[in-house]
Amino acid sequence: MNSTNTYRAAIIGLGFIGGADQVSGDALGQQVADLDGTHFAALSAHARIDLVAGSSRDAGRRQRFAERSGTRTYSDWRQMLEDQELDIVSVATYAPQHPEMVVCCAERGIPAIYCEKPIANNLPDAERMIAACQSAGSQLVINHNRRFDPDYADVRDAIAADRLGALVSGSIQWPSGRLGNVGTHMIDAIQLLASLPVTAVSGTLDLSERPDCRGAEFRDPGGWGVLRLGDHLPVTVDAADHSRVPARITLNGTQGGVCVCGQEVLFTSWDGQSEQPPSRRDALSSMDRAVAEIVNGLDERRSESPTAESARRTLEAILAFHASHARNGAWTPLPLQDADRHIVVHSG
Numbered sequence: 072m073n074s075t076n077t078y079r080a081a082i083i084g085l086g087f088i089g090g091a092d093q094v095s096g097d098a099l100g101q102q103v104a105d106l107d108g109t110h111f112a113a114l115s116a117h118a119r120i121d122l123v124a125g126s127s128r129d130a131g132r133r134q135r136f137a138e139r140s141g142t143r144t145y146s147d148w149r150q151m152l153e154d155q156e157l158d159i160v161s162v163a164t165y166a167p168q169h170p171e172m173v174v175c176c177a178e179r180g181i182p183a184i185y186c187e188k189p190i191a192n193n194l195p196d197a198e199r200m201i202a203a204c205q206s207a208g209s210q211l212v213i214n215h216n217r218r219f220d221p222d223y224a225d226v227r228d229a230i231a232a233d234r235l236g237a238l239v240s241g242s243i244q245w246p247s248g249r250l251g252n253v254g255t256h257m258i259d260a261i262q263l264l265a266s267l268p269v270t271a272v273s274g275t276l277d278l279s280e281r282p283d284c285r286g287a288e289f290r291d292p293g294g295w296g297v298l299r300l301g302d303h304l305p306v307t308v309d310a311a312d313h314s315r316v317p318a319r320i321t322l323n324g325t326q327g328g329v330c331v332c333g334q335e336v337l338f339t340s341w342d343g344q345s346e347q348p349p350s351r352r353d354a355l356s357s358m359d360r361a362v363a364e365i366v367n368g369l370d371e372r373r374s375e376s377p378t379a380e381s382a383r384r385t386l387e388a389i390l391a392f393h394a395s396h397a398r399n400g401a402w403t404p405l406p407l408q409d410a411d412r413h414i415v416v417h418s419g
Contacts, residue, residue: 076098076157076369077121079182080114083148083172085127085136088187089163089213092132099284103270105215110161110185111140112415117362120159126151144285148172153181159365162186163284165419166251170196179205182374185212189255190382192193194390194407200322201376208374212365213382215259217355219364222336222350226329227264234338235324238265241306241322248277248312250369250389251418257310259385261320264331267301268384271404274308274392281312285419295300296392296400308392 075388077258091109096102103109114122125136126148133144145151152160152175162172175201176184176245184204190213191197204211217223230238243257262268282307284291293310300306309316319332327340334352339345355363368374387405394411395403404409 076370077119077370078366079153079156080159080160080161081124081126081151082110082114082163083123083126083151084163085125085129085132085144085266086163088247089161090125090127090136091130091139092135094135095132096356097115108356110163110358111136113356113358113362114159114161114177115140116194116359117366119366120362123152123157124155143146145266149175152176152181154199157181158369159183159185160269162419166192168351170200173200173211174203177203179211180207181209183210183212184370185214185361185365188382188391189251190386190419192251194383194387197386201379201383202381204376205374206407210368210374211279211376211379212361213320213378214358215378215382215385216361217256217260217359218263218378218381219360220352222312222352223260223331225348225351226336227266230264230322230329231266234326235322236326238304238322238324240323241265241300242309243306243319244316245318246314246316246412248250248281248310248314249283249291249418250289250293250392251309252342253417254293254389255291255382256309257318257320258388259381261298261306262381262385264302264322265300265304267304269298269300269388269391269405270302271299271402272388272395273400273402274296274395275400276396277391279312283419289417289419290419291416294392295397298388309378390414
């Protein structure tokens with residue numbers, strides 16, 4: 072292990088979450104300040120990372136990023152990879168572009184790749200990304216940021232230690248639909264907290280066709296349904312396109328339940344006692360913590376990618392939602408088979 076190396080990093084995609092670009096955020100109706108970190112901020116803040124370059128097809132984004140970072144920018148990400156000796160590359164573009172970029176980074180021997188969610192738009196592409204990184208010995212870290220949140224880790228550990236007893240039910244809900252983009256966080260998170268994978272899905276899509284803030288080429292409906300986790304745990308899903316419900320995850324057991332809503336965690340025991348533990352979040356964002364994990368992996372020359380496999384599994388559950396809808400909500404088991412493996416979700 073070498074804890075003194077400085078690692079050279081670059082970002083592909085200098086928009087909202089990649090380059091902390093508020094002009095891009097304005098187009099989405101969102102604020103950079105509300106994010107749980109950005110690639111630019113997390114890479115820039117780490118004392119042992121030298122952020123040396125960024126690429127974007129958009130000239131305005133390149134100019135604003137250069138002013139913020141003082142680094143060289145490129146209109147062609149391939150040229151950036153050719154010119155720069157890099158240890159870490161953030162892939163902060165839309166999902167359809169992830170496979171080509173991640174595979175190219177792996178084939179060039181870049182040791183760590185920090186990729187935005189969702190991992191890809193279809194299962195074969197996700198599997199190709201993971202296989203390329205495994206073959207090259209590259210870390211592939213997917214930005215499901217709740218996996219780096221200490222409060223989520225505490226809830227997971229408490230459930231694993233039987234604080235709720237045997238799990239019997241759960242629920243996830245969020246506003247604005249978009250199973251492939253927003254739902255990827257929530258479906259990944261329920262699997263994290265329960266320490267169980269999705270094994271089957273019964274789903275109905277919301278076809279009200281709410282316009283996607285990322286553009287007309289993206290069609291990513293919300294919906295309603297039930298996930299089966301492990302052998303028996305049912306988790307209901309409430310994610311309508313035009314909903315205004317708060318984002319919330321609930322798990323219930325034989326002895327009590329837990330609700331994670333926004334920044335708050337509430338444990339309740341069925342004897343009437345409740346506890347809201349103090350948050351362990353601090354000035355570090357979840358993306359800061361993810362980058363620290365990447366640096367530790369580089370120090371230790373680790374290449375295993377647990378977040379990549381969990382992201383692939385989450386994508387498969389979302390695709391199963393679409394497959395189930397096509398069968399009038401019939402239970403669709405995982406792993407997906409035959410034509411279902413080639414469903415494409417048009418999420419950004």
